[in-house]
Amino acid sequence: xxxxxxxxxxxKSFGDNHVLRNFNMAINxxxxxxxxxxxGSGKSVLIKCIISLMEVxxxxxxxxxxxxxxxxSDELDSLRAEVGFLFQSNALYDxxxxxxxxxxxxRRHWSKEERKKGADAAVKEALEDVxxxxxxxxxxxxxxxxxxxxxxxxxxxxxxxxxIMYDEPTTGLDPITSREISNLMLSVQxxxxxxxxxxxHDLNCIKMTSxxxxxxxxxxxxxxxxxxxxxKSEDPKIKEFFD
Amino acid sequence: xxTVKLLKQIDNAFFREVGEIAQFTARFFQTVTKPKQEWExxxxxxxxxxxxxxxxxxITAFIMGLVLTxxxxxxLVEFGAESLLPSMVSVSLVREISPVITAxxxxxxxxxxxxxxxxxxxxxxxxxxxxxxxxxxxxYLVVTRVLASTVMVPILSSVGIAIxxxxxxxxxxxxxxxxxxxxxxxAFEALSFGDLIPSLIKTFFFGFAIGIIGCYKGYNxxxxxxxxxxxxxxAVIVASLVVFVLDLIAVQVTDLLGLT
Ligand SMILES: Nc1ncnc2c1ncn2[C@@H]1O[C@H](COP(=O)(O)OP(=O)(O)OP(=O)(O)O)[C@@H](O)[C@H]1O
Ligand SMILES: [Mg+2]
Numbered sequence: 001x002x003x004x005x006x007x008x009x010x011x012k013s014f015g016d017n018h019v020l021r022n023f024n025m026a027i028n029x030x031x032x033x034x035x036x037x038x039x040g041s042g043k044s045v046l047i048k049c050i051i052s053l054m055e056v057x058x059x060x061x062x063x064x065x066x067x068x069x070x071x072x073s074d075e076l077d078s079l080r081a082e083v084g085f086l087f088q089s090n091a092l093y094d095x096x097x098x099x100x101x102x103x104x105x106x107r108r109h110w111s112k113e114e115r116k117k118g119a120d121a122a123v124k125e126a127l128e129d130v131x132x133x134x135x136x137x138x139x140x141x142x143x144x145x146x147x148x149x150x151x152x153x154x155x156x157x158x159x160x161x162x163x164i165m166y167d168e169p170t171t172g173l174d175p176i177t178s179r180e181i182s183n184l185m186l187s188v189q190x191x192x193x194x195x196x197x198x199x200x201h202d203l204n205c206i207k208m209t210s211x212x213x214x215x216x217x218x219x220x221x222x223x224x225x226x227x228x229x230x231x232k233s234e235d236p237k238i239k240e241f242f243d
Numbered sequence: 244x245x246t247v248k249l250l251k252q253i254d255n256a257f258f259r260e261v262g263e264i265a266q267f268t269a270r271f272f273q274t275v276t277k278p279k280q281e282w283e284x285x286x287x288x289x290x291x292x293x294x295x296x297x298x299x300x301x302i303t304a305f306i307m308g309l310v311l312t313x314x315x316x317x318x319l320v321e322f323g324a325e326s327l328l329p330s331m332v333s334v335s336l337v338r339e340i341s342p343v344i345t346a347x348x349x350x351x352x353x354x355x356x357x358x359x360x361x362x363x364x365x366x367x368x369x370x371x372x373x374x375x376x377x378x379x380x381x382x383y384l385v386v387t388r389v390l391a392s393t394v395m396v397p398i399l400s401s402v403g404i405a406i407x408x409x410x411x412x413x414x415x416x417x418x419x420x421x422x423x424x425x426x427x428x429x430a431f432e433a434l435s436f437g438d439l440i441p442s443l444i445k446t447f448f449f450g451f452a453i454g455i456i457g458c459y460k461g462y463n464x465x466x467x468x469x470x471x472x473x474x475x476x477x478a479v480i481v482a483s484l485v486v487f488v489l490d491l492i493a494v495q496v497t498d499l500l501g502l503t
Contacts, residue, residue: 053371077377091372095360108377 002065003028004163004195005050010059012045019045021219023059027163027195032185034198034206034227036241037216043199044088046216047165050197051085052076064162081109084156084164084194088171090148092140092155099123099136102155109159126154129191130184146177150184157188164188165197170205182208203242215241267459271389274382281387288391293399295352300345300399301406307340308332308407312414325419329426330433332411333404337438341403343490346449349396350482354457357388358478361461362471370462385462389454396450397443437502445493449486456482 003026010023019042027033037043048054050061052068061068064082071079093101102123106115127133130150140148149169156164169185170178182205189196189209200206206213207227215223215230217237223230231242312332319325361384364370373380412426421429460478464470 048371051375053374080375080377085372085375087368087372089368091368093369093372094363094367104373104378105376 001029003062004064005197006060006062007050008060010046010049010061011057012042012049012054013057019219020049020056023216023219024221025214025224027197029162029195030189030193031212032189032196032198032210034200034210034213035216036201036203036206036213036230037199038201041216042219043216044167047085047167047197047199050165051080051083077108081105081159082162084159084161086149086152086156086164086166086169088167090140090152092148092152094140096139097136098127098132098138098140098143098151101140101151102126102158105155105159122158126158127151129157129188130154146173146180149173149177149181153181153184153188157192160192161194163195163197165199167199168202169198170200170202175204178202178205179208181205185209201241263463264455264459267462268455270381271386271455274379275386275390277382279382281383284383285387285390288387289395292349292353292391292395295356296345296348296399297402299348299352300403303344303348304336304341304403304407305410307344308336308410308412309414310410311335311340312411313417316414316418326429328415329411329421329429332414333408333430333433334438336404336407336411337434337442339490341407342400342442342446342449343486345400345403346396346446346453346486347483349392349399349450350453350486351479353392354453354460354478354482355475357392357454357457358460358464359471359475361385361388361458362464362474365462365464366466366468366471381462385458388458389451392454392457393447393450396453397446400442400446437497441493441497441502445489448489448493452485452489453482456485 005025005027007023007025010020011018012020023046025033025035035043035046045054049056050063050068052071056069063079066075066079068076068079093104096104103115103119106119106122110118123136124133127136130153132147132150132154135143135147135151140151143151153169166185170181173181185196185198186209188194196209198206198209210227213225213227213230214221215238223233223235223238225233230238233239312328315331316325316328319327319331361370364384370380370384373383408427408430411430412421412423415421415426457478460474460481464474
């Protein structure tokens, strides 16, 4: 079967700062792939390139069978509907209620009639998925960090994406909440049969959620294996992460 | 040598900024004509602009009308032209005071508000999130705000004129007496199209410039909370300066067209 996301020889630099060098990876359907790397190693840059928020210098990116660099803006928008994105900073719209936040992605991808009929149910289901039905009329500022993360996840799920990209889903949360989020990610994967790209330096989260791990070191794919195998590795650069 | 270098740097930064604002404006015109207008957000923004500034514009205009009347009276009395007081107040308010005061207040409140709001949306990745969810953030955020301030500044300035004239009425009646009807009659009689139209046109430009600069500063905000504060402050400074420059241009143009 063809991978959901395939990246070949990706290069991206900011001036002299060569962030990604000939980076390669592939995610298969239904799989959770984690990318582990230090802060500043270019993880966020990588997924921003995949969703075309940043332009790359060279390389090929095939997402759900489409080369994203060849799409016009309408095609790109419809592709983006199938790719959920959880931002590192959540990126909830602070001037909108939780309901409006969740409805926002629907404005482009559903017709007016569809929204009238289905938006309410879709919002309620997404909130139920993350266990926060009671917050529907609250503002993001009234929620705790962990709750905001879950709302952001609900918003990423509302269009039932085939792939979800998580940018550090558990950073800045306490261990208990982190575990809750990780469990949530797993249940989402089960329920919607989606694939996921998880970017993190939180080992517990990676251990719980991923089927496979890529180590991103100095802009390249340094190693790729299951979490358990990498943990046993004797390579000093890999060991560094697990100590 | 050091000073020359510094001056050169400032110069470069200045021209780069002017160029970038010009590009931003061009992007506005490209985007505004594309289909699917965001009417709801536009109406929201109009309310927001009005709500934020109406009280301040009203109070300031009232006081300006009052003070202008009180201060001009002695001079006019000296020439035995006290009866011209209502006309003088109305012409000054319409031509200069209300448009400029309103624009400066809007530059302060709206320009900084847009700078800070869009700036924090940029920094917290909300603008990226919009783009990812298929809504063009430039259209949704920038176009609606620029249009709202372009429409609202002329309206606010007109309200300012009306309230300023009320201040003028009070000012005339502190030391003399004039009936409400006569005051308004004289105030309107003094006005011609040559006063009203240029004033209206220039407020449209003021509103447009305030919106563009506030949005430009916010939309291109640098990362970090510091960047947001900086966007807000520079938006106010640049917008106020541009208002004065536009005012200067407007006065020259009306002069050339013989509307004075
Ligand atoms: N817009 C940008 N302009 C210039 N340089 C950038 C930009 N975005 C990221 N970088 C640089 O790219 C590098 C990687 O940044 P990135 O945000 O991807 O790190 P990260 O791996 O996500 O780190 P963290 O775990 O802290 O989020 C950094 O050196 C950063 O300075
Ligand atoms: Mg990051």
